[in-house]
Amino acid sequence: MTNTPPTETTRTRRQLLAAGTSFGIATTAGCLGILGDSKPIKEVTYKPFQMRISLRSDAEISKLSFIAPDGTSLGTKKVASGQTTVDIPFGRGNGLDYKPLSPGKYKIVVEKDGKQKQSKTVKLTRSATIQDVAIKYDREKVMEKRLAEGLTFAVKNTGILPIRLTKFRALKGLFPQKKTGIGLTRKNSENFSQTRREIIVAGQTARFKTGYSPLTLPTDRVKGNASKKEASKRLCTGKPRAAAFELKGTNGFREQHKFNITYTGKAVKVGSVPSVEYGCQNASIRTNNSQSNS
Incomplete structure:
Protein backbone atom coordinates (compact mmCIF):
# COMPACT_ATOMS: atom_id res chain seq x y z
CA MET A 1 0.00 0.00 0.00
CA THR A 2 1.36 3.35 -1.00
CA ASN A 3 1.56 5.99 1.72
CA THR A 4 -0.03 9.20 0.65
CA PRO A 5 1.98 12.28 1.59
CA PRO A 6 0.13 14.52 4.00
CA THR A 7 -1.76 17.27 2.37
CA GLU A 8 -1.12 20.90 3.14
CA THR A 9 -4.35 20.95 5.13
CA THR A 10 -3.29 17.94 7.28
CA ARG A 11 0.15 19.39 7.92
CA THR A 12 -1.33 22.70 8.90
CA ARG A 13 -3.71 21.08 11.39
CA ARG A 14 -0.90 19.06 12.99
CA GLN A 15 1.32 22.10 13.19
CA LEU A 16 -1.49 24.10 14.73
CA LEU A 17 -2.18 21.36 17.29
CA ALA A 18 1.50 21.14 18.19
CA ALA A 19 1.79 24.88 18.37
CA GLY A 20 -1.37 25.06 20.44
CA THR A 21 -0.05 22.45 22.87
CA SER A 22 3.28 24.26 23.26
CA PHE A 23 1.51 27.56 23.76
CA GLY A 24 -0.70 25.97 26.37
CA ILE A 25 2.32 24.74 28.37
CA ALA A 26 4.06 28.05 28.02
CA THR A 27 0.92 29.87 29.12
CA THR A 28 0.46 27.60 32.13
CA ALA A 29 4.08 28.06 33.15
CA GLY A 30 3.72 31.78 32.68
CA CYS A 31 0.62 31.85 34.87
CA LEU A 32 2.39 29.91 37.61
CA GLY A 33 5.25 32.39 37.53
CA ILE A 34 2.88 35.32 37.79
CA LEU A 35 0.99 33.71 40.64
CA GLY A 36 4.25 33.05 42.49
CA ASP A 37 5.39 36.62 42.04
CA SER A 38 2.03 38.02 43.14
CA LYS A 39 2.08 36.49 46.63
CA PRO A 40 1.45 39.23 49.20
CA ILE A 41 4.69 38.66 51.17
CA LYS A 42 7.78 39.84 49.28
CA GLU A 43 10.43 39.06 51.91
CA VAL A 44 11.18 38.71 55.62
CA THR A 45 14.18 40.52 57.13
CA TYR A 46 15.54 40.39 60.67
CA LYS A 47 16.46 43.24 63.01
CA PRO A 48 17.85 43.08 66.59
CA PHE A 49 14.47 42.98 68.36
CA GLN A 50 11.99 42.28 65.57
CA MET A 51 11.45 40.95 62.08
CA ARG A 52 10.04 43.02 59.25
CA ILE A 53 7.49 41.61 56.80
CA SER A 54 7.67 43.40 53.44
CA LEU A 55 4.42 43.30 51.44
CA ARG A 56 3.65 43.98 47.80
CA SER A 57 2.19 47.45 47.35
CA ASP A 58 -0.71 46.00 45.37
CA ALA A 59 -1.38 43.15 47.82
CA GLU A 60 -5.03 42.92 48.77
CA ILE A 61 -4.90 41.86 52.42
CA SER A 62 -6.55 43.13 55.59
CA LYS A 63 -4.92 41.09 58.38
CA LEU A 64 -1.58 39.47 59.27
CA SER A 65 -1.28 36.83 62.02
CA PHE A 66 1.80 35.41 63.74
CA ILE A 67 1.50 31.74 64.79
CA ALA A 68 3.78 29.89 67.27
CA PRO A 69 5.22 26.42 66.53
CA ASP A 70 2.49 24.83 68.70
CA GLY A 71 -0.25 26.59 66.72
CA THR A 72 -0.95 29.30 69.30
CA SER A 73 -1.68 32.75 67.91
CA LEU A 74 0.88 35.29 69.14
CA GLY A 75 -0.99 38.27 67.77
CA THR A 76 -2.82 39.76 64.82
CA LYS A 77 -2.24 43.07 63.07
CA LYS A 78 -4.58 44.94 60.75
CA VAL A 79 -3.07 45.85 57.39
CA ALA A 80 -4.25 49.04 55.70
CA SER A 81 -4.64 49.39 51.95
CA GLY A 82 -1.25 50.19 50.40
CA GLN A 83 0.70 49.29 53.58
CA THR A 84 4.02 47.67 52.63
CA THR A 85 5.63 46.68 55.97
CA VAL A 86 4.58 45.00 59.22
CA ASP A 87 6.96 44.57 62.18
CA ILE A 88 6.69 41.60 64.57
CA PRO A 89 8.64 41.74 67.88
CA PHE A 90 10.98 38.91 68.88
CA GLY A 91 9.87 38.97 72.52
CA ARG A 92 7.09 39.58 75.00
CA GLY A 93 7.00 41.99 77.94
CA ASN A 94 9.03 45.08 78.77
CA GLY A 95 12.00 45.97 80.94
CA LEU A 96 12.99 43.27 83.41
CA ASP A 97 9.99 41.20 82.28
CA TYR A 98 11.19 41.00 78.67
CA LYS A 99 11.45 37.42 77.37
CA PRO A 100 12.65 36.58 73.85
CA LEU A 101 10.73 33.98 71.86
CA SER A 102 11.76 30.33 71.92
CA PRO A 103 13.46 28.97 68.78
CA GLY A 104 11.34 27.08 66.27
CA LYS A 105 9.27 27.28 63.10
CA TYR A 106 6.70 30.07 63.15
CA LYS A 107 4.02 30.94 60.58
CA ILE A 108 3.04 34.27 59.09
CA VAL A 109 -0.52 34.13 57.76
CA VAL A 110 -2.08 36.92 55.67
CA GLU A 111 -5.82 37.17 54.99
CA LYS A 112 -8.35 39.25 53.11
CA ASP A 113 -11.84 39.44 54.62
CA GLY A 114 -11.42 36.09 56.39
CA LYS A 115 -9.92 34.28 53.39
CA GLN A 116 -6.31 33.13 53.66
CA LYS A 117 -4.10 34.56 50.92
CA GLN A 118 -0.71 33.15 51.98
CA SER A 119 0.99 31.22 54.79
CA LYS A 120 4.76 31.53 55.12
CA THR A 121 6.97 29.55 57.54
CA VAL A 122 10.01 31.22 59.11
CA LYS A 123 12.61 29.38 61.20
CA LEU A 124 13.82 31.48 64.13
CA THR A 125 17.10 30.13 65.52
CA ARG A 126 18.86 30.69 68.85
CA SER A 127 22.55 29.86 69.33
Whole structure:
Protein backbone atom coordinates (compact mmCIF):
# COMPACT_ATOMS: atom_id res chain seq x y z
CA MET A 1 0.00 0.00 0.00
CA THR A 2 1.36 3.35 -1.00
CA ASN A 3 1.56 5.99 1.72
CA THR A 4 -0.03 9.20 0.65
CA PRO A 5 1.98 12.28 1.59
CA PRO A 6 0.13 14.52 4.00
CA THR A 7 -1.76 17.27 2.37
CA GLU A 8 -1.12 20.90 3.14
CA THR A 9 -4.35 20.95 5.13
CA THR A 10 -3.29 17.94 7.28
CA ARG A 11 0.15 19.39 7.92
CA THR A 12 -1.33 22.70 8.90
CA ARG A 13 -3.71 21.08 11.39
CA ARG A 14 -0.90 19.06 12.99
CA GLN A 15 1.32 22.10 13.19
CA LEU A 16 -1.49 24.10 14.73
CA LEU A 17 -2.18 21.36 17.29
CA ALA A 18 1.50 21.14 18.19
CA ALA A 19 1.79 24.88 18.37
CA GLY A 20 -1.37 25.06 20.44
CA THR A 21 -0.05 22.45 22.87
CA SER A 22 3.28 24.26 23.26
CA PHE A 23 1.51 27.56 23.76
CA GLY A 24 -0.70 25.97 26.37
CA ILE A 25 2.32 24.74 28.37
CA ALA A 26 4.06 28.05 28.02
CA THR A 27 0.92 29.87 29.12
CA THR A 28 0.46 27.60 32.13
CA ALA A 29 4.08 28.06 33.15
CA GLY A 30 3.72 31.78 32.68
CA CYS A 31 0.62 31.85 34.87
CA LEU A 32 2.39 29.91 37.61
CA GLY A 33 5.25 32.39 37.53
CA ILE A 34 2.88 35.32 37.79
CA LEU A 35 0.99 33.71 40.64
CA GLY A 36 4.25 33.05 42.49
CA ASP A 37 5.39 36.62 42.04
CA SER A 38 2.03 38.02 43.14
CA LYS A 39 2.08 36.49 46.63
CA PRO A 40 1.45 39.23 49.20
CA ILE A 41 4.69 38.66 51.17
CA LYS A 42 7.78 39.84 49.28
CA GLU A 43 10.43 39.06 51.91
CA VAL A 44 11.18 38.71 55.62
CA THR A 45 14.18 40.52 57.13
CA TYR A 46 15.54 40.39 60.67
CA LYS A 47 16.46 43.24 63.01
CA PRO A 48 17.85 43.08 66.59
CA PHE A 49 14.47 42.98 68.36
CA GLN A 50 11.99 42.28 65.57
CA MET A 51 11.45 40.95 62.08
CA ARG A 52 10.04 43.02 59.25
CA ILE A 53 7.49 41.61 56.80
CA SER A 54 7.67 43.40 53.44
CA LEU A 55 4.42 43.30 51.44
CA ARG A 56 3.65 43.98 47.80
CA SER A 57 2.19 47.45 47.35
CA ASP A 58 -0.71 46.00 45.37
CA ALA A 59 -1.38 43.15 47.82
CA GLU A 60 -5.03 42.92 48.77
CA ILE A 61 -4.90 41.86 52.42
CA SER A 62 -6.55 43.13 55.59
CA LYS A 63 -4.92 41.09 58.38
CA LEU A 64 -1.58 39.47 59.27
CA SER A 65 -1.28 36.83 62.02
CA PHE A 66 1.80 35.41 63.74
CA ILE A 67 1.50 31.74 64.79
CA ALA A 68 3.78 29.89 67.27
CA PRO A 69 5.22 26.42 66.53
CA ASP A 70 2.49 24.83 68.70
CA GLY A 71 -0.25 26.59 66.72
CA THR A 72 -0.95 29.30 69.30
CA SER A 73 -1.68 32.75 67.91
CA LEU A 74 0.88 35.29 69.14
CA GLY A 75 -0.99 38.27 67.77
CA THR A 76 -2.82 39.76 64.82
CA LYS A 77 -2.24 43.07 63.07
CA LYS A 78 -4.58 44.94 60.75
CA VAL A 79 -3.07 45.85 57.39
CA ALA A 80 -4.25 49.04 55.70
CA SER A 81 -4.64 49.39 51.95
CA GLY A 82 -1.25 50.19 50.40
CA GLN A 83 0.70 49.29 53.58
CA THR A 84 4.02 47.67 52.63
CA THR A 85 5.63 46.68 55.97
CA VAL A 86 4.58 45.00 59.22
CA ASP A 87 6.96 44.57 62.18
CA ILE A 88 6.69 41.60 64.57
CA PRO A 89 8.64 41.74 67.88
CA PHE A 90 10.98 38.91 68.88
CA GLY A 91 9.87 38.97 72.52
CA ARG A 92 7.09 39.58 75.00
CA GLY A 93 7.00 41.99 77.94
CA ASN A 94 9.03 45.08 78.77
CA GLY A 95 12.00 45.97 80.94
CA LEU A 96 12.99 43.27 83.41
CA ASP A 97 9.99 41.20 82.28
CA TYR A 98 11.19 41.00 78.67
CA LYS A 99 11.45 37.42 77.37
CA PRO A 100 12.65 36.58 73.85
CA LEU A 101 10.73 33.98 71.86
CA SER A 102 11.76 30.33 71.92
CA PRO A 103 13.46 28.97 68.78
CA GLY A 104 11.34 27.08 66.27
CA LYS A 105 9.27 27.28 63.10
CA TYR A 106 6.70 30.07 63.15
CA LYS A 107 4.02 30.94 60.58
CA ILE A 108 3.04 34.27 59.09
CA VAL A 109 -0.52 34.13 57.76
CA VAL A 110 -2.08 36.92 55.67
CA GLU A 111 -5.82 37.17 54.99
CA LYS A 112 -8.35 39.25 53.11
CA ASP A 113 -11.84 39.44 54.62
CA GLY A 114 -11.42 36.09 56.39
CA LYS A 115 -9.92 34.28 53.39
CA GLN A 116 -6.31 33.13 53.66
CA LYS A 117 -4.10 34.56 50.92
CA GLN A 118 -0.71 33.15 51.98
CA SER A 119 0.99 31.22 54.79
CA LYS A 120 4.76 31.53 55.12
CA THR A 121 6.97 29.55 57.54
CA VAL A 122 10.01 31.22 59.11
CA LYS A 123 12.61 29.38 61.20
CA LEU A 124 13.82 31.48 64.13
CA THR A 125 17.10 30.13 65.52
CA ARG A 126 18.86 30.69 68.85
CA SER A 127 22.55 29.86 69.33
CA ALA A 128 25.69 31.29 70.89
CA THR A 129 29.40 30.67 71.28
CA ILE A 130 31.57 31.48 74.31
CA GLN A 131 34.94 32.98 73.39
CA ASP A 132 38.10 34.56 74.82
CA VAL A 133 37.87 33.07 78.32
CA ALA A 134 40.53 34.64 80.56
CA ILE A 135 41.47 35.10 84.23
CA LYS A 136 40.20 38.10 86.21
CA TYR A 137 42.60 39.28 88.93
CA ASP A 138 42.06 41.24 92.12
CA ARG A 139 44.82 43.56 93.43
CA GLU A 140 46.93 42.71 90.40
CA LYS A 141 49.43 45.50 91.08
CA VAL A 142 50.25 44.22 94.57
CA MET A 143 51.93 40.86 93.95
CA GLU A 144 51.82 39.74 97.61
CA LYS A 145 48.02 40.08 97.59
CA ARG A 146 47.38 39.36 93.92
CA LEU A 147 44.49 36.93 93.56
CA ALA A 148 43.21 34.96 90.58
CA GLU A 149 39.56 35.29 91.53
CA GLY A 150 37.27 35.17 88.51
CA LEU A 151 36.79 34.95 84.76
CA THR A 152 36.19 37.25 81.84
CA PHE A 153 34.74 36.03 78.53
CA ALA A 154 32.75 37.02 75.46
CA VAL A 155 29.43 35.63 74.25
CA LYS A 156 28.57 35.90 70.56
CA ASN A 157 24.96 35.49 69.43
CA THR A 158 25.12 33.35 66.28
CA GLY A 159 21.37 32.91 65.84
CA ILE A 160 18.43 35.15 64.90
CA LEU A 161 16.61 35.59 68.21
CA PRO A 162 17.88 37.74 71.11
CA ILE A 163 19.32 35.89 74.12
CA ARG A 164 18.61 37.02 77.67
CA LEU A 165 21.03 35.58 80.23
CA THR A 166 19.73 34.78 83.71
CA LYS A 167 22.51 32.84 85.48
CA PHE A 168 26.22 32.04 85.53
CA ARG A 169 26.93 28.61 87.08
CA ALA A 170 30.40 27.45 88.10
CA LEU A 171 30.79 23.72 87.41
CA LYS A 172 33.72 21.32 87.90
CA GLY A 173 37.13 22.83 88.54
CA LEU A 174 35.53 26.06 89.77
CA PHE A 175 33.85 26.91 93.06
CA PRO A 176 30.20 27.97 93.25
CA GLN A 177 29.53 30.70 95.79
CA LYS A 178 26.32 31.39 97.67
CA LYS A 179 25.32 34.47 95.71
CA THR A 180 22.03 35.70 94.31
CA GLY A 181 21.38 37.32 90.94
CA ILE A 182 22.87 36.57 87.55
CA GLY A 183 26.46 36.40 88.82
CA LEU A 184 27.79 38.43 85.87
CA THR A 185 28.67 42.04 85.12
CA ARG A 186 28.67 43.28 81.55
CA LYS A 187 31.75 45.24 80.55
CA ASN A 188 31.15 48.79 79.29
CA SER A 189 27.67 48.50 80.78
CA GLU A 190 27.27 52.27 80.69
CA ASN A 191 26.36 51.80 77.03
CA PHE A 192 23.31 49.73 77.95
CA SER A 193 20.15 50.44 79.89
CA GLN A 194 19.69 48.53 83.15
CA THR A 195 17.08 46.27 81.52
CA ARG A 196 19.21 45.40 78.49
CA ARG A 197 22.56 44.48 80.05
CA GLU A 198 21.86 40.74 79.98
CA ILE A 199 20.44 40.76 76.44
CA ILE A 200 22.59 39.84 73.42
CA VAL A 201 21.07 40.42 69.98
CA ALA A 202 21.87 38.63 66.71
CA GLY A 203 25.44 39.14 65.51
CA GLN A 204 26.45 40.93 68.71
CA THR A 205 29.44 39.97 70.87
CA ALA A 206 28.99 40.91 74.54
CA ARG A 207 31.82 40.84 77.08
CA PHE A 208 31.24 39.83 80.69
CA LYS A 209 33.13 39.31 83.92
CA THR A 210 32.05 37.18 86.85
CA GLY A 211 30.41 39.16 89.63
CA TYR A 212 31.88 36.97 92.36
CA SER A 213 34.99 34.78 92.83
CA PRO A 214 34.50 31.29 91.31
CA LEU A 215 38.27 30.62 91.46
CA THR A 216 38.54 30.91 95.25
CA LEU A 217 37.83 28.39 98.01
CA PRO A 218 35.26 29.48 100.60
CA THR A 219 36.09 28.74 104.23
CA ASP A 220 33.77 25.74 104.37
CA ARG A 221 35.66 24.12 101.48
CA VAL A 222 39.03 24.15 103.27
CA LYS A 223 39.75 21.36 105.76
CA GLY A 224 41.43 21.73 109.12
CA ASN A 225 42.01 25.26 110.35
CA ALA A 226 41.26 26.86 106.97
CA SER A 227 44.88 27.92 106.67
CA LYS A 228 46.68 29.28 103.62
CA LYS A 229 48.90 26.20 103.79
CA GLU A 230 45.88 23.93 103.43
CA ALA A 231 44.53 26.03 100.55
CA SER A 232 47.91 25.94 98.84
CA LYS A 233 48.07 22.18 99.22
CA ARG A 234 44.60 21.64 97.76
CA LEU A 235 44.39 24.38 95.15
CA CYS A 236 47.70 25.95 94.06
CA THR A 237 49.21 22.67 92.86
CA GLY A 238 50.38 23.68 89.38
CA LYS A 239 48.51 20.71 87.92
CA PRO A 240 45.89 21.22 85.18
CA ARG A 241 42.35 20.31 86.12
CA ALA A 242 39.23 20.04 83.99
CA ALA A 243 36.86 22.96 84.46
CA ALA A 244 33.56 24.19 83.08
CA PHE A 245 30.87 26.81 83.53
CA GLU A 246 27.36 27.20 82.21
CA LEU A 247 25.26 30.13 81.08
CA LYS A 248 21.49 29.90 81.46
CA GLY A 249 18.83 32.12 79.92
CA THR A 250 15.11 32.51 79.42
CA ASN A 251 13.01 29.87 77.65
CA GLY A 252 15.48 27.06 78.26
CA PHE A 253 18.64 28.63 76.84
CA ARG A 254 21.76 26.83 78.09
CA GLU A 255 25.37 26.94 76.91
CA GLN A 256 28.39 25.25 78.54
CA HIS A 257 32.08 25.98 78.10
CA LYS A 258 34.76 23.43 79.01
CA PHE A 259 38.47 24.11 79.46
CA ASN A 260 41.52 23.24 81.57
CA ILE A 261 42.64 25.52 84.39
CA THR A 262 45.93 25.49 86.32
CA TYR A 263 46.29 27.27 89.69
CA THR A 264 49.85 28.34 90.61
CA GLY A 265 51.73 30.67 92.95
CA LYS A 266 51.26 31.18 96.67
CA ALA A 267 47.94 30.89 98.45
CA VAL A 268 46.25 34.19 99.29
CA LYS A 269 43.79 34.85 102.10
CA VAL A 270 40.96 37.26 101.32
CA GLY A 271 38.30 38.71 103.61
CA SER A 272 37.72 38.18 107.30
CA VAL A 273 35.70 35.83 109.49
CA PRO A 274 33.12 34.57 108.74
CA SER A 275 33.52 35.25 105.00
CA VAL A 276 37.13 34.19 104.50
CA GLU A 277 38.19 32.91 101.08
CA TYR A 278 41.44 31.43 99.83
CA GLY A 279 42.84 31.57 96.32
CA CYS A 280 46.07 31.50 94.33
CA GLN A 281 48.23 34.31 93.00
CA ASN A 282 48.11 32.99 89.45
CA ALA A 283 46.01 30.84 87.16
CA SER A 284 46.06 29.97 83.49
CA ILE A 285 43.49 28.61 81.07
CA ARG A 286 43.96 26.31 78.11
CA THR A 287 41.14 25.87 75.61
CA ASN A 288 41.40 23.79 72.43
CA ASN A 289 45.14 23.30 72.92
CA SER A 290 45.85 27.04 72.86
CA GLN A 291 46.83 29.25 75.78
CA SER A 292 44.15 31.90 76.23
CA ASN A 293 45.41 33.66 79.36
CA SER A 294 48.06 33.49 82.03
